[in-house]
Amino acid sequence: MIMKTIHSYWAYIVLALLTFTVINAVIGMVKKKEFTHKEFRLGLLTLITSHIQLLIGLGWYFMSPWYKALKSNGGEVMKDAGARLLALEHPIAMIAAIVFITIGWSKHKKQVKSESKFKTFSIFYGIALLLVLTRIPWSNWF
Ligand code: HEM
Ligand code: HEM
Structure with missing residues (x-):
C-alpha cells in the first residue's frame, strides 16, 4: 500500500527533525x-512535517486492516498486544504527540x-518525542 510506504519513510524525517529540535x-x-x-x-519544519505525517497516518489508518479488525473484532484486538499497538496505542499516542508539538x-x-521559547520547545516537543519513541512499532519498522 502506497500510503503505508509513505508513512513508513516519512517517519524517518519526522523522528530526525523532532530529535534535533x-x-x-x-x-x-x-x-x-x-x-x-x-x-x-527548525520548529516550524518539525511542526509541518509532523502535520503531514498526521494526515498520511489518518489516511492509511482508515484503509488499514487494523481499523477493520478493531471495528469487527474489538475484543480480540484488545487482547493481542501487537494488534492493539497498531490499531489503538500508536495512533492515539501519535495524535497526542502532534497535539503537544x-x-x-x-x-x-x-x-x-x-x-x-527554548523552555517551551524543550518541554512540549520533548514530551512529543517521548510519546513517539515509546509507541513506534519498532519491530515492524526498518
Ligand atoms: C489532519 C490534518 C491536520 C490537522 C488536524 C492540523 C491541525 C493544525 C492546528 C490545530 C494548527 C493550529 C496551530 C496554532 O494554533 O497556531 C495547525 C497549524 C499549522 N499547520 Fe496543520 N494540521 C493538519 C495538516 C497540516 C498539513 C498537511 C500541513 C502542511 C502541509 C500543515 C501545516 C501547518 C502550518 C504551517 C501551521 C501554522 C503554523 C503557524 O501558525 O505558524 N498542517 N495545524
Ligand atoms: C509523529 C507521528 C508518527 C510517526 C513518527 C509514525 C511512525 C510510524 C512508524 C515508524 C510505523 C511503522 C511503519 C512500518 O511498519 O514500516 C508506523 C505505522 C503505522 N502508523 Fe504511524 N506514525 C505517526 C503517526 C500516525 C498517526 C497519526 C496514525 C493514525 C491515526 C498512524 C497510523 C499508523 C498505522 C495504522 C501503522 C501501521 C502500519 C501497518 O503495519 O499496517 N501513525 N507509524
Whole structure:
C-alpha cells in the first residue's frame, strides 16, 4: 500500500527533525543562547512535517486492516498486544504527540524571551518525542 510506504519513510524525517529540535532546544536553554531565525525555522519544519505525517497516518489508518479488525473484532484486538499497538496505542499516542508539538509551537510564538521559547520547545516537543519513541512499532519498522 502506497500510503503505508509513505508513512513508513516519512517517519524517518519526522523522528530526525523532532530529535534535533529537542536537543537544540535543551542546549539553547542550558547555554542561555539566543533564539534565532534558525530555531524558528527548525520548529516550524518539525511542526509541518509532523502535520503531514498526521494526515498520511489518518489516511492509511482508515484503509488499514487494523481499523477493520478493531471495528469487527474489538475484543480480540484488545487482547493481542501487537494488534492493539497498531490499531489503538500508536495512533492515539501519535495524535497526542502532534497535539503537544502544535501547542508548543503556538505557545512559543507568544513568548518574547529566548529562554522561555527554548523552555517551551524543550518541554512540549520533548514530551512529543517521548510519546513517539515509546509507541513506534519498532519491530515492524526498518
Ligand atoms: C489532519 C490534518 C491536520 C490537522 C488536524 C492540523 C491541525 C493544525 C492546528 C490545530 C494548527 C493550529 C496551530 C496554532 O494554533 O497556531 C495547525 C497549524 C499549522 N499547520 Fe496543520 N494540521 C493538519 C495538516 C497540516 C498539513 C498537511 C500541513 C502542511 C502541509 C500543515 C501545516 C501547518 C502550518 C504551517 C501551521 C501554522 C503554523 C503557524 O501558525 O505558524 N498542517 N495545524
Ligand atoms: C509523529 C507521528 C508518527 C510517526 C513518527 C509514525 C511512525 C510510524 C512508524 C515508524 C510505523 C511503522 C511503519 C512500518 O511498519 O514500516 C508506523 C505505522 C503505522 N502508523 Fe504511524 N506514525 C505517526 C503517526 C500516525 C498517526 C497519526 C496514525 C493514525 C491515526 C498512524 C497510523 C499508523 C498505522 C495504522 C501503522 C501501521 C502500519 C501497518 O503495519 O499496517 N501513525 N507509524
